[in-house]
Amino acid sequence: MKFMLDAGHGYSTPGKRTPDGMREYEFNREAARYAREELKKYENVEVYFSHSDERDVPLTERTNKGNSLNVDAFVSIHANAFGSGGWNNAEGIETYAYSSQPSRSTALAKAIQRQMVASTKRLDRGVKFANFHVLRETTMTAVLVECGFMTNREEAALLKTDSYRKTCGQAIGRAIASYYGLTLKTTSGLYKVQVGAFKKKENADELVKQLKKAGFSPFIYFDK
Numbered sequence: 001m002k003f004m005l006d007a008g009h010g011y012s013t014p015g016k017r018t019p020d021g022m023r024e025y026e027f028n029r030e031a032a033r034y035a036r037e038e039l040k041k042y043e044n045v046e047v048y049f050s051h052s053d054e055r056d057v058p059l060t061e062r063t064n065k066g067n068s069l070n071v072d073a074f075v076s077i078h079a080n081a082f083g084s085g086g087w088n089n090a091e092g093i094e095t096y097a098y099s100s101q102p103s104r105s106t107a108l109a110k111a112i113q114r115q116m117v118a119s120t121k122r123l124d125r126g127v128k129f130a131n132f133h134v135l136r137e138t139t140m141t142a143v144l145v146e147c148g149f150m151t152n153r154e155e156a157a158l159l160k161t162d163s164y165r166k167t168c169g170q171a172i173g174r175a176i177a178s179y180y181g182l183t184l185k186t187t188s189g190l191y192k193v194q195v196g197a198f199k200k201k202e203n204a205d206e207l208v209k210q211l212k213k214a215g216f217s218p219f220i221y222f223d224k
């Protein structure tokens with residue numbers, strides 16, 4: 001399956017920051033990176049980014065890219081803000097689906113909202129509907145998740161931490177994986193069974209003789 005993760009905005013987008021200066025993009029890009037890391041643990045998954053560290057990619061370019069790659073889902077990651085610049089008490093997590101086609105993306109929005117609230121333990125503001133460009137102009141399932149308020153002191157402090165970014169990214173990745181029923185990759189490696197370790201070679205030889213007698217095919221491996 002193909003997924004597009006969309007970290008909202010860019011480094012130099014005006015506004016879009018906490019009252020004490022963290023840029024929203026700093027959070028969004030890291031959460032997207034962790035979400036991709038999580039999704040890559042599953043089989044047959046391709047993950048694309050719509051955003052860039054070099055510029056604030058225009059919304060139309062983002063949705064065109066998702067549409068032309070024909071991804072299965074487009075997930076836009078943001079941090080919220082309320083009011084006109086200062087700190088306030090608005091808080092929590094909310095996930096959006098497109099208002100005119102609520103059936104298209106509501107189930108994925110619910111899955112992400114549920115997992116985000118469970119993982120972050122922040123206030124559950126629920127699934128909402130909006131006429132956002134990234135929801136309206138995408139031809140596939142598309143949702144937008146707001147991972148906490150930059151204008152809330154406590155949540156702004158969390159949004160700055162690597163651990164909260166990771167928690168959000170993993171929650172988003174896991175929710176997508178479980179919604180689409182993805183299968184975890186089996187870890188590669190060897191499962192070894194050893195039956196003895198000896199300082200003297202003759203003791204090893206003796207065990208090999210006994211194992212051969214018992215029908216096994218043992219071998220000696222010398223490890224310094």
Ligand SMILES: [Zn+2]
Nearest residue numbers: 008024078079
């Ligand atoms: Zn945003």
